[in-house]
Amino acid sequence: MKILLIQHQGFINGQGGTEKVCSFLADHFAGAGHAVEIATCENRTGKAVYVRHPHVTITNIYTPDIIQKHPRQLWNYTGKNPLLWIYYKIRKKRDKLFNHLLYKKLNGKDGLYLFNLQQRASAWKQFIDARKPDLIMTMSLSSVLEITYNNTYAIPIVNSTNGRPDYDYTDLLWYRSSIDMYYLKAAYRHLAVIQVLFSSYRSFIPETFKGKCFTIPNPVPQIKEEERADLQVSKKRYKIVSIASLITSCKQQDLSIEIFSAIAHIYPEWDLFFWGTGPDEKALRDLIKKKGLQNRIFLEGFTSAPLEKLKQADIFIFPSKFEGFPLALTEAMASGLPCLGLRSCSGVNELIQHGENGFLATDQAELQQQLEILISQPETRSRMGTNAHLSMQCYAPETVIEKWNALIWETHPG
Template sequence: MKLLLIQHQGFINGQGGTEKICAFLADHFAGTGHAVEIATCENVTGTAVYVRHPNVKVTNIYSPEIIQKHPRRLWNYPGKHPLRWIAGKIRKKRDKLFNHFLYKNTNGKDGLYLFNLRHRARAWKQFIDATAPDLIITMSLSSVLEITYENTYTIPIVNSTNGRPDYDYSNQLWYRSALEMHCLKAAYGHLAAMQILFDSYQSVIPDTFTGKCVTIPNPVPQVTAANRANLLMKKARYKIVSIASLVMSCKQQDLSIAVFSGIAQKYPQWDLYFWGTGPDESVLRDLVEREGLQNRIFLEGFTDNPMETLKQADIFIFPSKFEGFPLALTEAMAAGLPSIGLRSCSGVNELIRHGENGFLATDSAALQQQLEVLISQPETRQQMGTNAHLSMARYAPEHIIEKWAALVRDMQPR
């Protein structure tokens, strides 16, 4: 069977959960004899970070011939040099004029959005027709829209939903125009099937979807009981860790810093470690410096071995605003760490069972109080860590891939 996996953006050099799942599926199906190709459309160079199987083909269909028009970014000169200030004003007026005529010639912002989408979709249609796969697996709803806008296929399309579905077509998390939301909802009509992460997510699928819906969680690497974190070991220093993209609007590392700063003096043997990269790194470093905790709070960058990092830790802190099925959290739990998250956060509130394998906080005060419980009570840490470790067994990769294999078989023509 010829499988085509499509992640239209972010796959090249991508280090997030979607890229992990895409590579997980590609590696497995290539290893079981399927012809597997991953396709993207990105004006970048680099590698597929997580792909391991040598028979997985990765294709970037990007070409300068795919016509795209973009407004110019309006820029203000930040300095005090008078001539450069004048030049900056002239440049800004020129760019405003350019944008005015761009929107005028493309029927406004919505027209420009459709113009660019239409040209990308045509490139996808040409590529898919030439590739002629038996099944397409898209890694996001936006990828579905990219390939189906004004196009039709007889090839079945299955969408892998790596978040709560309504986050993909609404403006709950960031701005989307009414037109974009309409197009995204309409894209569901092209799907033969979709995978969701939790049964509860079925309630937020729009009625434009009429295909088969299957609940398949994400795979979680398993850790043997002998190799998981030993939370009763006495240490000179203890570690609270967080692994996530450094994006405060979602992951809220600033909240973790504020909570830890409030109790740092009370628990001088404890430190806070952030692993990950992202646009808010410099802001977070400034926050740490303002708190005067450079020797207690550390931003460590990307880790290519998260499980080993987690097994050396004692508590996992994860106060995200929203998630789908957070891989970093599940890896921490598999490693035997008790975790703290927010009760309001989707995904997190499905995985953490409050008071059993971690804590779900209602606000920052509760987050701090629960962190103190885990710091001051090693027996509670150990018991919750054991429960967390055991609760991840159901997500073992072999169980998850069986579900995916069954879905792929179900999509084969009879």
């Protein structure tokens, strides 16, 4: 069978959960003898970070012929040089005129949105028709829209939903225009099958979807009992760890810094480590410096060996605002770490069983109290770490693959 996986943006050089899952599926399908291709459309160069199977083909369909028009960004000069003030004033007027003419030509912002979408969709149609796959698997709802806008296919399309479904077609998490939300929601009509991460997520699928739904979680690496974090050994220094992109609007590393800073003086043998990269690195460094804890709180950057870092840790803290199926959290749990998260966070509140394998907090004060419990009670830390390790066994890769095989067989029996 020829399987085409599509992640229209973010796959090249991408190090997130979606890229991991896409690569996991591609590697498995290729290993099972299918002809597998991953396609993206990105104006960048680089590589696939997680793909391992040598027979997985990776194609970037982007060419300069895919015309994309964008308004110019308007800048206000804030300095005191009068000549520069005049220069930027003139440039701003010029760019305003450019934007006005652009919107006038394309019937406003909605027209510009549809123009750019049509250019990309046409390129996808040409590519897919040439490839003639037996099955298309999209890694996001945006990818569904990219390939189906004003297009039709006789090929079944399966969408892998890497978050709670309503995050993909609403403005709950960030700004989306009304027209963007309308077309994203309408894109569900093109799907033969949708995969969701938890059964509870089915209730967030819109009425526009008429296909079949499968609940399939993400795979979690299984750590041998003798290799997981040893929480019973006495140490000179203990580690609280977080692994996530440095994006405080979602991952809230600043919240972890605040609660640790409030109790760091009480527990001088404990340190806080962050692994990951992102746009808020400088702001977090400034906050650490403000707290005067540069020798206790560390931003360690990207790690290619997260499991090794987790096995050396004692507590995992993960106060995200929203998630789908957070891989870093599941890897921490598989490594035998007790975990802290927020009760309001999707995905996190499915994986952490409060009081059993970690704690779910309702606010900052409660999160701080729970962190202190884990720091001060080694027996609780050890018990919850063991429970966390055991609770991840149901997400073993071979179990997840069996579910995907069933989905593929039902979608394309031939």
